[in-house]
Amino acid sequence: MTSLDSALEVDAERLTDADGTLLRVDGPDKVTGRAVYAAEHHFADQAYAVPVTSTIAKGMIMAIDVADAEVVAGVLTIISADHAPVLPEGDDGELRLFQSHEVAYRGQIVAAVVATSLEAAVEAAGLVRIRYDEAPADVLLRTDHPRLYAPEHVNPDFATDTTVGDVEAQLAQADVVVDATYTTPGEHNNPMEPHATIAVWDAGRLTLYDSVQGSQRARRAVAAALGIDPDDVRVVYQFVGGGFGSKGSSRPQAIVAALAAREVDRPVVCVVSRAQMFTMTGYRTPTIQRVQLGATADGRLTATAHDVWEQTSTIAEFAEQTAVATRHMYAAPGRRTTHRLVALDVPTPAWMRAPGECPGMFALESAMDELATACAIDPVELRIINEPDLDPETGTPFGDRRLVQCLRDGARRFSWAERRGRGPQRDGAWLSGVGVASSVYPARAQTSAARATAYPDGRWLVEIDAADIGTGSRTALLGYAAECLAVSADRVELRIADSALPAAMIAGGSMGAASWTWAIGKACAELQQRLDRSDGSIPALGIAVEVSTKDEVAALPDVSRFSFGAQFVEVRVNTDTGETRVPHMLGVFSAGRILNPVMARSQLIGGMTMGLSMALMEEAILDVELGYVVNHDLAQYHIATHADVPSIEVHVLDGGRSDLGRAGAQGVGEVGIVGAAAAVANAVHHATGIRVRDLPIRLDRLLPC
Ligand code: MOS
Numbered sequence: 001m002t003s004l005d006s007a008l009e010v011d012a013e014r015l016t017d018a019d020g021t022l023l024r025v026d027g028p029d030k031v032t033g034r035a036v037y038a039a040e041h042h043f044a045d046q047a048y049a050v051p052v053t054s055t056i057a058k059g060m061i062m063a064i065d066v067a068d069a070e071v072v073a074g075v076l077t078i079i080s081a082d083h084a085p086v087l088p089e090g091d092d093g094e095l096r097l098f099q100s101h102e103v104a105y106r107g108q109i110v111a112a113v114v115a116t117s118l119e120a121a122v123e124a125a126g127l128v129r130i131r132y133d134e135a136p137a138d139v140l141l142r143t144d145h146p147r148l149y150a151p152e153h154v155n156p157d158f159a160t161d162t163t164v165g166d167v168e169a170q171l172a173q174a175d176v177v178v179d180a181t182y183t184t185p186g187e188h189n190n191p192m193e194p195h196a197t198i199a200v201w202d203a204g205r206l207t208l209y210d211s212v213q214g215s216q217r218a219r220r221a222v223a224a225a226l227g228i229d230p231d232d233v234r235v236v237y238q239f240v241g242g243g244f245g246s247k248g249s250s251r252p253q254a255i256v257a258a259l260a261a262r263e264v265d266r267p268v269v270c271v272v273s274r275a276q277m278f279t280m281t282g283y284r285t286p287t288i289q290r291v292q293l294g295a296t297a298d299g300r301l302t303a304t305a306h307d308v309w310e311q312t313s314t315i316a317e318f319a320e321q322t323a324v325a326t327r328h329m330y331a332a333p334g335r336r337t338t339h340r341l342v343a344l345d346v347p348t349p350a351w352m353r354a355p356g357e358c359p360g361m362f363a364l365e366s367a368m369d370e371l372a373t374a375c376a377i378d379p380v381e382l383r384i385i386n387e388p389d390l391d392p393e394t395g396t397p398f399g400d401r402r403l404v405q406c407l408r409d410g411a412r413r414f415s416w417a418e419r420r421g422r423g424p425q426r427d428g429a430w431l432s433g434v435g436v437a438s439s440v441y442p443a444r445a446q447t448s449a450a451r452a453t454a455y456p457d458g459r460w461l462v463e464i465d466a467a468d469i470g471t472g473s474r475t476a477l478l479g480y481a482a483e484c485l486a487v488s489a490d491r492v493e494l495r496i497a498d499s500a501l502p503a504a505m506i507a508g509g510s511m512g513a514a515s516w517t518w519a520i521g522k523a524c525a526e527l528q529q530r531l532d533r534s535d536g537s538i539p540a541l542g543i544a545v546e547v548s549t550k551d552e553v554a555a556l557p558d559v560s561r562f563s564f565g566a567q568f569v570e571v572r573v574n575t576d577t578g579e580t581r582v583p584h585m586l587g588v589f590s591a592g593r594i595l596n597p598v599m600a601r602s603q604l605i606g607g608m609t610m611g612l613s614m615a616l617m618e619e620a621i622l623d624v625e626l627g628y629v630v631n632h633d634l635a636q637y638h639i640a641t642h643a644d645v646p647s648i649e650v651h652v653l654d655g656g657r658s659d660l661g662r663a664g665a666q667g668v669g670e671v672g673i674v675g676a677a678a679a680v681a682n683a684v685h686h687a688t689g690i691r692v693r694d695l696p697i698r699l700d701r702l703l704p705c
Pocket of ligand 1: 213244353354355508509510
């Protein structure tokens, strides 16, 4: 058993901890401000673009009056549907800017002012006057919406619906049935660094200094939106201040910057404001989820049905795969999952940490807790009773399913049986209780390339277009490259985060670690073989080997690969105020080999923290009349801070090694958020007897308790 929670003793000289684990190699640059983020690049003649956004949720632009705006000193141009180049048709309506006078949602970009200073651009943006013909907007998700439809597939390409056996008959015959509806609100990614792009054109070629989770997708999306060749787009993204999925796809500020830079013939910077992040950068769709579980009296599942309703926009489809995890978690002779979508007059939802698994497992793992109560079985035991031998959906073996070990180990560390058995405790106005839930996240990899070079002076260079969005991948990959080359890390230079480097997977779907180490490992191994075959002399320019993992990824055996976890939570609920505090969370995870325990610990704690935040705080509050999220800033959209998270303990099972790639790593970016909110809600139920099925667990939902 490896505790990732041991105290960190730092060897400041070598930037390693006492165990020799490499510490964040770019940490000093980040804390001293030397690390340059997208908007911090600077060009002598750069101009500034500021978006103007719609103030209605649906309708037509009748007139765009720029008379007052264009006379502001320093204004270079104003782009809008009245004055814009024609862009190609494309799939992503969010990137197809200024092509229509129609408004699809409140906060949509309808114009952009470009000026020689940010101040002038902001001032002029406020002076662009737009007259609208407003139509009634439809922004509320509901299960009886007349325009609900079944998408062709759910993100990215899963079946929309699945049915196995006769779920209705199984439910009718079950000894115990749980039938409950859970809801999660719209939730918004709020990485510390807002999205930002500087666009620089040079002889028809575009360079973007961008804040993205990967460049290959970004260059294709921007090229498609502009109608240019992807090979003419370079994306540089050395430092990225968080993404959580919101930077996995290109955002409209990149298109604004590119169009503006082309028109004014200077570099143009476009930074999304915090408020604009609530409309321009995607969000987690609200969900309504009905879960029906049927079981025998001794807790064996006979039926699982998970029906989901969620939204998309009118200009692009994003269909979150909310019920997909349910297909693989527990076996039952009757099973059904469905997803229904409605296109509303809202911004397009998108990826947010563990899209699908995260909201879906809130519902499933809450329902499992309800079933445990109904059957009077311990919730840990109920999950163990229903542990499948094979993947229930595919019939294939699991690669490394150690959910039961996670549950047992977590239960032991948390003194679960004793604390759960004691029942809720009262301490003055505070009631306390404990809860548990499972975590799951798919383990996958995608084709990546890498180049490794040996130099005669004993230095090594490893190059790959991998991303470090704050996860510590720069550190973990450097450590892995040094291990592969059997040299100390200070002899190796790692270059990442530039589309000019060998193309690789984005930092998304927790696939970075497996995809990138696979390519790095292969490049280093082939370089070593090449050196072994040579006479030992290395020319001054070095000897380089470039590889791709295309064949290996395609040849992966058909195995169900997931990371698993078990999360245990203690809550305290104040019976006077309804306030919920979480003094302790404990997670045990199985995620293949852990590349760098220090970086992995941060990822898992980060995921659990975000899950706590989801459980107790995060909620986009919709003004149904005006059609927008009213709490569009960090003063009103609450996320967990240090004071909300007193103690999170993380452990990983020993001996983890995935068959995914050379390193055996599976990535830990997302599994930590999955199940966390259910564990909190289940603990709240244990403490108070109140089952909160609608997130977040607000004070008013617990009063009177
Ligand atoms: Mo993550 S939501 O796959 O970037």
